[in-house]
Amino acid sequence: MRVHVDAEKCQGHNRCYSLAPELFDVDDLGNAVELNDGNVPEGLEHKARLAVANCPEYAITISE
Amino acid sequence: MTVNRHPPVTDFATDFDHTDPTWVNNPFPIWDELRATCPIAHSDRYGGTWLPVTHEHVSAIAYDTDNFTSRAVVVSEVRPGPLDLPAPIGVAPPITSDPPFHAMARRLLLPAFAPRKVDALEPFTRQLCNDLLDALEGKDIVDAAVEYAQHIPLRVIAKMLGFPTEDADYFRHVIHLILEEGITATEDDDERLVEGQALDAYFDNQIADHVANPRDDLTTFLLEAELDGNNLMHEHVRGTMLLILVAGIDTTWSAIGSALWHLAHNPEDLKRLAAEPDLMPFAIEEMLRAYAPVTMARLVAQDVEIAGCPMKEGDWVLLPFPAANRDPEFFDRADEVIIDREENRHAAFGLGIHRCLGSNLARMELRVAVEEWVKRFPDFELADPSAVTWAAGQVRGPRSIPVRLPGRSS
Numbered sequence: 237m238r239v240h241v242d243a244e245k246c247q248g249h250n251r252c253y254s255l256a257p258e259l260f261d262v263d264d265l266g267n268a269v270e271l272n273d274g275n276v277p278e279g280l281e282h283k284a285r286l287a288v289a290n291c292p293e294y295a296i297t298i299s300e
Numbered sequence: 301m302t303v304n305r306h307p308p309v310t311d312f313a314t315d316f317d318h319t320d321p322t323w324v325n326n327p328f329p330i331w332d333e334l335r336a337t338c339p340i341a342h343s344d345r346y347g348g349t350w351l352p353v354t355h356e357h358v359s360a361i362a363y364d365t366d367n368f369t370s371r372a373v374v375v376s377e378v379r380p381g382p383l384d385l386p387a388p389i390g391v392a393p394p395i396t397s398d399p400p401f402h403a404m405a406r407r408l409l410l411p412a413f414a415p416r417k418v419d420a421l422e423p424f425t426r427q428l429c430n431d432l433l434d435a436l437e438g439k440d441i442v443d444a445a446v447e448y449a450q451h452i453p454l455r456v457i458a459k460m461l462g463f464p465t466e467d468a469d470y471f472r473h474v475i476h477l478i479l480e481e482g483i484t485a486t487e488d489d490d491e492r493l494v495e496g497q498a499l500d501a502y503f504d505n506q507i508a509d510h511v512a513n514p515r516d517d518l519t520t521f522l523l524e525a526e527l528d529g530n531n532l533m534h535e536h537v538r539g540t541m542l543l544i545l546v547a548g549i550d551t552t553w554s555a556i557g558s559a560l561w562h563l564a565h566n567p568e569d570l571k572r573l574a575a576e577p578d579l580m581p582f583a584i585e586e587m588l589r590a591y592a593p594v595t596m597a598r599l600v601a602q603d604v605e606i607a608g609c610p611m612k613e614g615d616w617v618l619l620p621f622p623a624a625n626r627d628p629e630f631f632d633r634a635d636e637v638i639i640d641r642e643e644n645r646h647a648a649f650g651l652g653i654h655r656c657l658g659s660n661l662a663r664m665e666l667r668v669a670v671e672e673w674v675k676r677f678p679d680f681e682l683a684d685p686s687a688v689t690w691a692a693g694q695v696r697g698p699r700s701i702p703v704r705l706p707g708r709s710s
């Protein structure tokens with residue numbers, strides 16, 4: 237599973253970063269970036285889905 | 301409160317007024333009713349105002365910065381000048397700015413509000429909360445809004461800007477004038493003019509002091525910031541200070557107050573939160589969803605039709621993010637507070653390019669304030685439900701919450 241942040245849509249609400257700091261980081265402006273190329277380590281799939289479901293801007297997508 | 305120059309509302313679908321006591325005390329049934337009957341209402345008040353109440357319409361308007369300008373974001377009797385001036389900066393960039401200037405003004409401030417900067421303020425905030433709680437120990441009945449919630453953002457913002465914390469009372473006074481009394485003010489209001497000049501003078505003093513003694517705070521950050529290779533204009537610095545006072549204090553005070561008010565009369569939620577601190581992040585987001593404090597506004601920039609409603613240039617549009625957050629089309633069990641709600645795409649901090657710049661800070665203050673309160677008083681309760689009062693205007697939160705602190709056996 238991989239997660240992807242659409243930088244055009246991300247407005248830096250930081251929901252993803254606080255729910256899944258293992259998967260997302262924030263840059264100096266507060267916008268989100270995926271960690272390790274978006275690869276979701278085993279066991280963190282639920283967190284990845286949570287991040288998707290809580291992003292107010294629909295900026296995060298998952299690919300299997 | 302000011303004299304209400306507005307007659308009582310009898311029909312919210314055709315004549316709503318967000319300062320009407322019915323709305324102020326409990327707006328949720330009004331929005332529910334409108335969602336079912338008239339999802340974009342219109343009122344002739346304030347010279348013509350629209351009110352979308354579904355998540356779909358609120359977000360569509362928030363994203364549509366071509367047809368809706370942020371030149372004025374607080375509905376009042378007075379409108380700003382003509383809408384065809386060049387790319388507006390507005391009195392308080394970036395909140396009153398439109399593209400393309402908005403992005404520059406915002407980018408400038410973003411680093412000061414990024415998560416790591418905010419994390420650095422957490423120990424200060426936690427200490428502040430504990431000092432406030434110490435002062436409540438031993439009392440039977442206290443006001444959680446006045447004696448606790450209110451002080452937290454006032455002092456955190458003063459600390460951030462590098463203003464003396466003793467001036468907190470003055471800020472409170474100024475914010476009240478702008479947010480609550482500004483709504484009914486008219487153009488030739490001498491008192492407001494004098495207050496405005498006094499506030500400018502206060503900012504000028506702080507700026508002079510920071511020019512002479514630069515330090516690690518937001519004021520020095522603003523004075524050193526560059527836009528297109530130049531320092532910010534003096535008015536821009538003052539406008540930003542004003543924005544941060546107005547945007548950062550009543551809002552967060554309201555959010556902390558609403559969360560404590562909820563816990564004060566929902567003992568099962570309080571018990572659960574005290575026993576399961578891991579739920580806190582979800583509970584905080586749910587409080588923000590259910591009791592979102594901030595309704596924004598836009599002006600229609602050019603005639604446009606939204607869902608069949610003919611909006612005319614210069615009309616006001618209220619953007620009630622709190623109503624979007626209660627839309628049952630968008631949220632399961634939208635009218636219930638579910639403190640472990642896992643999926644919560646709420647819009648308390650807005651949507652699109654104006655996403656609350658202070659959202660990381662506000663969340664940190666709210667979480668720390670509730671954590672420390674619940675740790676200290678895990679079984680407090682509402683003392684007198686009828687004595688709870690709510691702020692009128694576009695920032696909604698309890699302004700008085702009398703609670704009983706059970707005697708402690710220690």
Ligand code: HEM
Pocket residue numbers: 362370373394395396406457543544547548549551552555592593594596597621648649650651653654655656657658659661662663
């Ligand atoms: C719970 C507390 C808060 C809530 C609910 C809240 C809500 C909002 C909302 C809904 C907006 C969107 C405005 C729009 O669409 O026009 C906004 C913008 C803004 N907020 Fe907050 N806010 C809070 C706390 C703060 C704090 C603590 C600060 C700063 C210290 C702050 C600073 C700002 C600024 C500067 C903007 C304008 C951003 C822009 O236009 O790009 N807010 N806020």
Ligand code: SF4
Pocket residue numbers: 241245246247248249250251252253266267268290291292293294295296
């Ligand atoms: S939750 Fe969405 S908008 Fe917020 S930082 Fe993450 S990707 Fe960006």
